Amino acid sequence: MSVQYAYDGSFPGVLCALCASLGGRERPFDIVSEREFQPALLAPTVPVTTDDERAGRFMERIATVMGRRVRRTLVRAFLSDLPGREMLLYDYLAFLRDRGPRGDACLTHPAVAPVRDLARQVTVEAHRLTGLVRFTRVGDGLLLAVMEPRHLVLPLIAPHFTRRFPAERWVMLDVGRGVGLYWDTKDLHEVESGPEVTRLLNRPPDDPQGDLYEKMWRRYFRDIAIPERRNPHCQRRFMPVRYWKYLTEKR
Amino acid sequence: MDIEKKMQILGAAAKYDVSCSSSGSRRPTPQGGSGNGVSAGICHSWADDGRCISLLKTLFTNVCIHDCAYCVNRRSNDIPRAAFTVDEICELTMEFYRRNYIEGLFLSSGVMRNADYTMERLTLVAKKLRDEHRFGGYIHLKAIPGASRELIRQAGLHADRISVNIELPTEKSLLLLTDKKKDDIMLPMGEISTAIVENRDERKHLRSAPRFAPAGQSTQLIVGATPENDHQIVRLSEGLYNHYGLKRVYYSAFVPVSSDNRLPALATPPLLREHRLYQADWLMRYYGFAAGEILDDRTPFLDEEMDPKSAWALRNMHLFPIDIQTAPYESLLRVPGIGVRSAQRIVIARRHSRLGYGDLKKIGVVMKRAKHFLTVGGRMLLPGSGRPLRLIRRDLVTRAMLEPSRQLSLFPA
Numbered sequence: 001m002s003v004q005y006a007y008d009g010s011f012p013g014v015l016c017a018l019c020a021s022l023g024g025r026e027r028p029f030d031i032v033s034e035r036e037f038q039p040a041l042l043a044p045t046v047p048v049t050t051d052d053e054r055a056g057r058f059m060e061r062i063a064t065v066m067g068r069r070v071r072r073t074l075v076r077a078f079l080s081d082l083p084g085r086e087m088l089l090y091d092y093l094a095f096l097r098d099r100g101p102r103g104d105a106c107l108t109h110p111a112v113a114p115v116r117d118l119a120r121q122v123t124v125e126a127h128r129l130t131g132l133v134r135f136t137r138v139g140d141g142l143l144l145a146v147m148e149p150r151h152l153v154l155p156l157i158a159p160h161f162t163r164r165f166p167a168e169r170w171v172m173l174d175v176g177r178g179v180g181l182y183w184d185t186k187d188l189h190e191v192e193s194g195p196e197v198t199r200l201l202n203r204p205p206d207d208p209q210g211d212l213y214e215k216m217w218r219r220y221f222r223d224i225a226i227p228e229r230r231n232p233h234c235q236r237r238f239m240p241v242r243y244w245k246y247l248t249e250k251r
Numbered sequence: 252m253d254i255e256k257k258m259q260i261l262g263a264a265a266k267y268d269v270s271c272s273s274s275g276s277r278r279p280t281p282q283g284g285s286g287n288g289v290s291a292g293i294c295h296s297w298a299d300d301g302r303c304i305s306l307l308k309t310l311f312t313n314v315c316i317h318d319c320a321y322c323v324n325r326r327s328n329d330i331p332r333a334a335f336t337v338d339e340i341c342e343l344t345m346e347f348y349r350r351n352y353i354e355g356l357f358l359s360s361g362v363m364r365n366a367d368y369t370m371e372r373l374t375l376v377a378k379k380l381r382d383e384h385r386f387g388g389y390i391h392l393k394a395i396p397g398a399s400r401e402l403i404r405q406a407g408l409h410a411d412r413i414s415v416n417i418e419l420p421t422e423k424s425l426l427l428l429t430d431k432k433k434d435d436i437m438l439p440m441g442e443i444s445t446a447i448v449e450n451r452d453e454r455k456h457l458r459s460a461p462r463f464a465p466a467g468q469s470t471q472l473i474v475g476a477t478p479e480n481d482h483q484i485v486r487l488s489e490g491l492y493n494h495y496g497l498k499r500v501y502y503s504a505f506v507p508v509s510s511d512n513r514l515p516a517l518a519t520p521p522l523l524r525e526h527r528l529y530q531a532d533w534l535m536r537y538y539g540f541a542a543g544e545i546l547d548d549r550t551p552f553l554d555e556e557m558d559p560k561s562a563w564a565l566r567n568m569h570l571f572p573i574d575i576q577t578a579p580y581e582s583l584l585r586v587p588g589i590g591v592r593s594a595q596r597i598v599i600a601r602r603h604s605r606l607g608y609g610d611l612k613k614i615g616v617v618m619k620r621a622k623h624f625l626t627v628g629g630r631m632l633l634p635g636s637g638r639p640l641r642l643i644r645r646d647l648v649t650r651a652m653l654e655p656s657r658q659l660s661l662f663p664a
Contacts, residue, residue, distance in 0.1 A: 107600040108610040131295040135350045165285050168349065213346040216258050223263035224308065225298035228506050228520050234301025249296060
């Protein structure tokens with residue numbers, strides 16, 4: 001009888017669940033995070049304990065046996081944060097297990113296409129946000145960026161900003177998920193939503209006049225468009241309205 | 252004048268410069284500084300006209316000794332004039348960059364006093380950003396026609412990209428609308444191109460040699476201000492890519508900025524024509540097409556109803572259909588409805604299984620167009636497609652002719 005795996009919602013957690021389920025020949029009934037967990041009527045539930053070391057070894061093995069590209073696809077598809085992605089990952093890995101690493105090239109196969117698609121969507125959003133993230137000065141030289149991405153792209157884009165602004169202190173918050181990262185010029189730290197973050201978000205601006213450069217940027221944004229070429233459709237296609245809320249120039 | 256007012260004048264004055272690309276450079280973040288180059292480039296916003304904003308595009312000054320008819324900054328135009336100081340631009344760039352509004356700076360300028368004086372200012376900005384602000388972000392500098400070789404060399408050592416704008420596709424048009432000659436533009440372009448090639452060679456032997464314009468050279472052409480046809484333009488671009496090693500040629504639909512009687516009276520900028528030229532440009536850069544395949548003396552203008560690849564395919568139906576399982580990558584690229592990405596994916600996926608209609612759809616092929624050109628195992632991919640020409644044509648047309656045709660009559664031969 002197929003079972004339902006329940007894991008803690010973390011990436012190492014899902015890896016442990018995948019590792020456990022791929023050992024057997026039978027497709028599990030489901031793999032769900034505890035957050036979304038509901039006891040299934042027909043399948044017994046097996047709780048998965050997260051073991052970081054085991055998860056790490058599993059990842060290494062995937063990279064050596066299936067290739068680093070598969071590992072990358074796996075990480076990114078998981079970060080899509082889409083409900084139900086766990087079983088897509090299972091089917092993807094089970095297919096590669098049976099078919100060998102070259103199975104990843106079966107771009108249109110139902111076990112491969114959806115996972116690669118998800119990974120691509122995440123990559124696209126991460127790249128987009130490296131451009132669309134806006135920092136504001138919130139005092140003591142601290143820069144704050146707030147976003148509400150569809151996927152959990154924060155861990156993917158943070159390295160870009162540590163490379164770009166190594167000497168600045170900055171915080172990036174994913175307010176939809178209540179998670180964030182803080183760079184103190186040496187290390188990245190995880191930030192959880194809580195009173196401190198709320199205070200940060202409600203901090204009054206340094207300058208009651210408002211930031212001069214924000215003002216100039218808004219004006220520049222308006223002036224740089226050629227009126228005879230107005231094309232709001234094209235603008236929205238590249239910069240969907242859901243990102244506007246946190247764009248200095250569109251707020 | 253305060254910096255805000257200057258920004259209003261000089262930022263708006265730069266809007267007719269098309270290039271905003273920030274790609275092609277992989278500059279690392281300087282020790283103790285900020286900013287780096289990302290080789291794919293990053294767009295930071297999209298303006299209301301749908302064009303991407305990647306760089307802070309501004310003029311150093313809109314004062315100009317020239318009087319080019321198509322240019323909003325021409326000497327005889329009665330508009331407010333301003334000039335930044337070197338420090339003001341550096342400050343603006345750094346502050347915008349830190350807030351992640353931009354990938355870097357695209358600095359152009361009207362010609363103040365003379366070419367060398369202006370070029371020196373632009374170079375100084377780049378130098379100061381690199382040396383004092385320890386800025387590793389993207390810098391695109393405009394080379395001022397007529398500036399000395401040494402200054403342009405200096406500029407290239409600090410900038411990621413340099414460009415000289417051709418603006419008008421023939422010398423005849425240049426002479427008609429400007430006080431510039433062909434050589435004023437082509438000579439610096441040739442020098443930059445030589446410097447880039449030499450630098451690449453030098454760096455092969457000495458990896459520590461400073462880079463010269465690592466993101467290469469680009470230029471811009473105004474479309475529709477003068478009577479050149481598309482064939483002339485496409486051929487010119489091909490020459491620039493092949494002989495001058497340009498990274499990009501930008502096309503800019505002419506927006507009337509004066510009522511000069513040497514210029515055509517257009518009601519709207521010829522946007523569709525510009526779009527078709529970009530498509531043709533892509534065919535040359537990524538699809539292996541030669542200018543002579545896209546257009547010739549008998550068809551001097553691009554088809555407005557369909558993209559240039561479809562138009563080419565219709566003229567060359569004897570080359571089709573091709574087989575999806577065996578056709579080489581280069582031939583797949585020539586099928587209407589198949590782009591670079593889908594051609595690559597077809598080549599990967601067909602090794603492992605026989606592809607059918609549904610697979611190609613999943614891969615991202617536009618089947619409405621592609622179905623007329625593909626077979627699988629000797630049979631049309633979709634039975635019944637591939638003829639007659641009239642039906643194929645119907646599927647290839649992307650835009651019905653709505654606008655009246657281009658206003659050729661304004662230029663009696």
